[in-house]
Amino acid sequence: MIEQIGGSSASRRGDHPLGALFQTTAVLRIGAGVLLLSRxxxxxxxxxxxxxxxxxxxxxxxxxxxxxxxxxxxxxxAVAVVLALVCASWILGFLTRFFSLLFMVVAVAALLVDRHAHPEFGELCWLYLIIAFTLCLFGSGAVSLDQLFQLGSRRKAPRSTF
Incomplete structure (x- = not known):
């Protein structure tokens, strides 16, 4: 399977984590969180x-x-509280997969319950459902609190005594 095309992946990533911002799901995560909050x-x-x-x-x-x-x-x-937690999670990138899964339940319930009263919101529910599914699969991305907490927990391989 081809994982990359062109030069080494290390040269494309760069040393700064903000350089990886546009190569991850962070843009989708932050954008969807801000949109859900503001709209x-x-x-x-x-x-x-x-x-x-x-x-x-x-x-x-x-x-x-x-x-x-x-x-x-x-x-x-309860739905308002869940949406507030999802917004905070998506904007900050903390426990993104968990809250995306929780939001998928809310989006599916909204599709099933409100499909006759407000059919114009069906497309919006589907879009948020696809975004939540994508974030469930790929996580929060490189620029997130999840990534920040994992930086200190990575273990280095033990050195050989030879």
Whole structure:
């Protein structure tokens, strides 16, 4: 199997980890995390806070009720918390595979539950599902907290006494 074409892989990577940024899934991970945060979660988190602590009506709870989800008063805030954790995980690159797997469950549930009420969100769910699957397969990439924590844990081969 061909793993590379051209010069040595060491010369392409460079010594600086930011040089490897555009050769990894880090761009996909950070971009998807920022997009999920800015387009979907930015308004949902304050509304979830108001819903939980001040019992203010929330559109997500109503949407979950209309879709027939059991216990929408518990499920809607739980989904908001999961999405917040996924955003933080994807932006920082910490436990990316775990939270991508968790997000895949949420995306599949959104596809199954909300396909009739809001069919325009189906394409968006599929895109996020593909992104989460890709991050599940390839991990967080070179520029991430996962990679930072692994730097000190790599063991060097023991030296021969000969």
């Amino acid at each position: 979907h979660l930015w308004q949902a988190l304050p509304a979830a806070h108001q819903f939980i602590w001040k019992e203010v009506p929330w559109a997500w709870k109503t949407a979950f009720e209309d879709a027939g989800v059991p216990y929408p008063h518990l499920v809607a805030p």
